Amino acid sequence: MSRTVLITGATGTVSTALMKALDGAEVDLRALVREESRADGLRERGAEVVVGDLDDARSLPPAFEGVQDLWLLTPNGPRAPEHNMNAVWAARQAGVERVVRLSVVGAAHDAPNRSGRLHALSDRETERCGLRWTILRPHWFMQNLLNEAGDISATGTFSLNLASARIGMIDVRDIAECAARVLLDDPDRHHGETYTLTGPRSLTFDEVADQLGHALGRSITYLPVSDDAKRKTLLGYGVPAWIVDMLEEYARAYASGWGDLTTDTVAGLLGHPPRDLADFARDHAAAFTLRHLPSI
Numbered sequence: 001m002s003r004t005v006l007i008t009g010a011t012g013t014v015s016t017a018l019m020k021a022l023d024g025a026e027v028d029l030r031a032l033v034r035e036e037s038r039a040d041g042l043r044e045r046g047a048e049v050v051v052g053d054l055d056d057a058r059s060l061p062p063a064f065e066g067v068q069d070l071w072l073l074t075p076n077g078p079r080a081p082e083h084n085m086n087a088v089w090a091a092r093q094a095g096v097e098r099v100v101r102l103s104v105v106g107a108a109h110d111a112p113n114r115s116g117r118l119h120a121l122s123d124r125e126t127e128r129c130g131l132r133w134t135i136l137r138p139h140w141f142m143q144n145l146l147n148e149a150g151d152i153s154a155t156g157t158f159s160l161n162l163a164s165a166r167i168g169m170i171d172v173r174d175i176a177e178c179a180a181r182v183l184l185d186d187p188d189r190h191h192g193e194t195y196t197l198t199g200p201r202s203l204t205f206d207e208v209a210d211q212l213g214h215a216l217g218r219s220i221t222y223l224p225v226s227d228d229a230k231r232k233t234l235l236g237y238g239v240p241a242w243i244v245d246m247l248e249e250y251a252r253a254y255a256s257g258w259g260d261l262t263t264d265t266v267a268g269l270l271g272h273p274p275r276d277l278a279d280f281a282r283d284h285a286a287a288f289t290l291r292h293l294p295s296i
């Protein structure tokens with residue numbers, strides 16, 4: 001009998017890639033969404049959709065009923081540990097067997113950023129929840145570069161407050177494939193494991209610009225900017241202050257060399273190396289290219 005996997009964060013970047021990675025596998029997918037209006041695309045993917053909110057513990061039991069495996073992704077924000085707690089408790093009450101949790105690279109009680117410290121709280125809770133568990137700690141997503149696509153397509157430049165940071169950035173598709181591997185393997189196989197997932201190389205943003213330029217066939221330039229300048233831009237786009245503060249903490253840590261690491265964990269799990277930035281750039285070239293507006 002196939003297992004039912006409950007997907008949280010189902011409309012977001014990682015979980016969307018995970019559902020794609022699980023396409024055709026012998027599992028029943030169930031997606032948790034906050035709003036019924038987000039359900040159509042997920043149903044088209046063959047998922048059963050249940051409405052619930054990680055903010056609201058009382059809304060969760062119907063989504064967890066009959067589930068064997070929980071893919072637990074908590075959105076960034078100060079309430080992330082509460083979201084994890086609500087999901088883990090609902091899982092325990094429903095008799096879920098295994099939780100596979102998305103954490104973050106360097107999660108620790110003394111991490112130099114609030115996201116790493118909050119994830120550490122939820123990692124500890126997950127390790128002690130009494131279910132089988134696996135924790136994935138991915139590095140900086142290559143897909144974060146899509147936030148710069150507007151500037152890149154319009155001006156051939158992108159501005160980050162990351163100085164000359166080197167980062168072992170990873171393609172989200174590799175995170176998703178590792179998560180799928182864990183979920184499709186026997187629940188005992190990865191129980192108690194914490195996997196730090198990175199791309200194949202640690203890159204500076206000048207190197208990222210070169211790779212993007214190569215894929216796009218035009219010159220792309222990285223413009224390092226100050227924390228204050230980036231803060232002003234992000235706040236101007238309406239990014240919440242808590243997230244802006246969190247991103248600044250990461251930027252400072254990365255600029256000081258904190259993100260300069262790679263592991264061979266993805267290759268160990270998948271049996272082939274993770275995607276390079278050149279792969280990401282080639283596969284996403286259209287997103288970095290100005291769309292032609294229809295003439296009026």
Ligand SMILES: NC(=O)c1ccc[n+]([C@@H]2O[C@H](COP(=O)([O-])OP(=O)(O)OC[C@H]3O[C@@H](n4cnc5c(N)ncnc54)[C@H](OP(=O)(O)O)[C@@H]3O)[C@@H](O)[C@H]2O)c1
Nearest residue numbers: 009010011012013014034053054055074075104138140141
């Ligand atoms: N970006 C990076 O470089 C990086 C690196 C390592 C780890 N991470 C971790 O990755 C996670 C974010 O993953 P992502 O980028 O895939 O997320 P995302 O694209 O921002 O999507 C967040 C998802 O969470 C859902 N959500 C938000 N609030 C919710 C609530 N109260 N109850 C239920 N669902 C809720 C959203 O649903 P709606 O459609 O309803 O909004 C959406 O599906 C974070 O934990 C972050 O720390 C990020």
